[in-house]
Amino acid sequence: MHSTLVAAAAHAAGGALEAACQHVPGALMKFNDIVVQKGLGSWIWDTAGNKYLDMTAGIGATSTGHCHPKVVEAVREQAGNIVHAQQNIFKAHTKQLELDAALSRIMPQQLTKYFYCNSGSEAVDNAVKIARAATGRECIIAFDGGFHGRSIGAMALTTSKVIYKQHFGPFMPGVHIAPYPYCLHCKVQAEKGHSGYHVAPYMPPFDSPDNRVCCGAPQEALEWMLVQHVHPGDVAAIILEPIMGEGGFLTPPPGFMAGLRQLADKHGILLIADEVQSGAGRSGMWWAHGQFDGGAMQPDMVVFAKGIASGYPLAGVATRQHHFDNMQPGTMGGTYGGNAVACAAALATIEAIESEGMLGNASQRGVQLMQGLVGLADRYPIIDVRGRGLMVGIEFGSSSSSGSSSSRLKAEKGVAMAVTKAAFKHNLLLMTAGARESIRFLPPLNVTAEEVDTCLNGFEAACKEVYKR
Ligand SMILES: Cc1ncc(COP(=O)(O)O)c(C=O)c1O
Structure with a gap:
């Protein structure tokens, strides 16, 4: 099918999208249901003209953003x-x-x-x-x-x-x-009555002995x-x-x-x-x-x-x-x-x-992102914020404040995907990570401070929706 026909079919409602995508194998995991038209920097546009902040960077591939001029x-x-x-x-x-x-x-x-x-x-x-x-x-x-x-x-x-x-x-x-x-869930540490981590905020200076000790x-x-x-x-x-x-x-x-x-x-x-x-x-x-x-x-x-x-x-x-x-x-x-x-x-x-100084930017924007996420841990059951630079992940724990300390480390199944889907409704593209309930943030290395703030706002709105707070 000619590409404009695909685009037209794709942004028509319901069944037309399915028909246009009939050759895509179902064995591929899809985080979102949009057909992409173009990308620039930290942003992508779908065939209906909607604009999304892309905090996946194609699973970390578009390091300089979409279509960097150089x-x-x-x-x-x-x-x-x-x-x-x-x-x-x-x-x-x-x-x-x-x-x-x-x-x-x-x-x-x-x-x-x-x-x-x-x-x-x-x-x-x-x-x-x-x-x-x-x-x-x-x-x-x-x-x-x-x-x-x-x-x-x-x-x-x-x-x-x-x-x-x-x-x-x-x-x-x-x-x-x-x-x-995986110190956060370490059984040896749990037996001693604590985690190998200081659960969020786990922030710079990383890995000081006060922050984390491996058993x-x-x-x-x-x-x-x-x-x-x-x-x-x-x-x-x-x-x-x-x-x-x-x-x-x-x-x-x-x-x-x-x-x-x-x-x-x-x-x-x-x-x-x-x-x-x-x-x-x-x-x-x-x-x-x-x-x-x-x-x-x-x-x-x-x-x-x-x-x-x-x-x-x-x-x-x-x-x-x-x-x-x-x-x-x-x-x-x-x-x-x-x-x-x-x-x-x-x-x-x-x-x-x-x-363009992207290594320095990755470090600085990474700290901004982590600090923002740690701030959200007061309101939502985020039990860990981790990573380096712009490879940042969060993990959700239980939304119930009662129970044993180990049960509080276990999130309700599916919340990470629910937050990812809710973020999409706020035009923010995220991905989950791992077998537990984690979300990853992988923006391009030249993401701006303003875009990181937009991401934090969208993520908070998504958490609010899922946790009804
Ligand atoms: C650490 C690591 N190694 C290998 C791979 C496989 O790379 P590819 O998908 O390009 O085959 C990935 C992909 O996500 C990865 O994250």
Whole structure:
């Protein structure tokens, strides 16, 4: 159907929308029922001309906002130059080499080789391949609640929700899942009569010992895992999201990342930082692993995607210099990897983030957003506000003030989705996160103070509607 016909059908009432969307598989989760016409900055417009504040940024992909002029220009220019300079046919293409140079500026300095592909899942799969080939070991340890993608390999490492795996087994073997420190719901702390967290406000200065103390149980469980479940000599890599995204926007407690590095070093295990959602400036630093324990984690690989190219499909793995040494030419590849237009978009994205001070803006607007959300915790059952920069999540607890402290940490089922749907009625686009009742805020890195205020107002109106207060 011609696009204007689709648009006309889509904004006609009821059944017409369903008819226009008849080819869209129902297996895709849809947070909203609108058909998008265009986007600019933090805003999108639907086919009926309604305007929405987009606090999802395409799940963190449109890092510089929709249609950033520098990205648009770079893409236009590259589309007229060369689009597909296939990576096996040529030694390289010029935009790839420029992107290599830009990445070598912003990546941890030990990561000097860059393999490009098209999606986060594909990048995770390739990181597993590289880790196996580089170490000659098979097993991968991932963390409970993590999300690493939907391909057959990445899905095996994913445990954030069963829905991502339902009917899709059998899964890739050699995967071991370790507990993750979700301190807010930590049973060890609960037995001592308190939470590992000061429940909201959990605010800057983050991770001061007054704010949060880990009981150490997850780290200990991981150590036991290497005694009881899998020999460390069989473990190629530990993969983790520096800020756990899909699993609920969880941050690691002080000492956890540094401890992982020590454990990995002790056993010659590689540490893979899956920065698909947390990276590319989202946390207020180029890579979120640097936010914790003074950057002591120092990954052996960084997996990147999403925000690196403002919504264009570019992903990849940054590795140490020697990681490909055991691999014959032809072992890695992919038709579209390092697509020239996507590389141009990534270059323009990095340039825009740097020249327009978006890392600083992400930190400042992130604090504004968190402070606003903490303010709402007085009126609504928000039991946690967490994250870094513009990767911010809240978690709802029970709306009843009676009951045990553990029952107060458990929200009524479905409230996060109900608030997300109510926010939509106030022209605010949000997403839920995790298996508990959490909502995530992922605005573009150049979101303004005024837009953050608009978001807070819309979110409060949505909470008011759901909680009738
Ligand atoms: C941390 C993380 N890793 C991997 C992926 C998979 O990326 P993609 O959807 O591009 O395959 C995601 C997607 O949300 C993610 O958040």
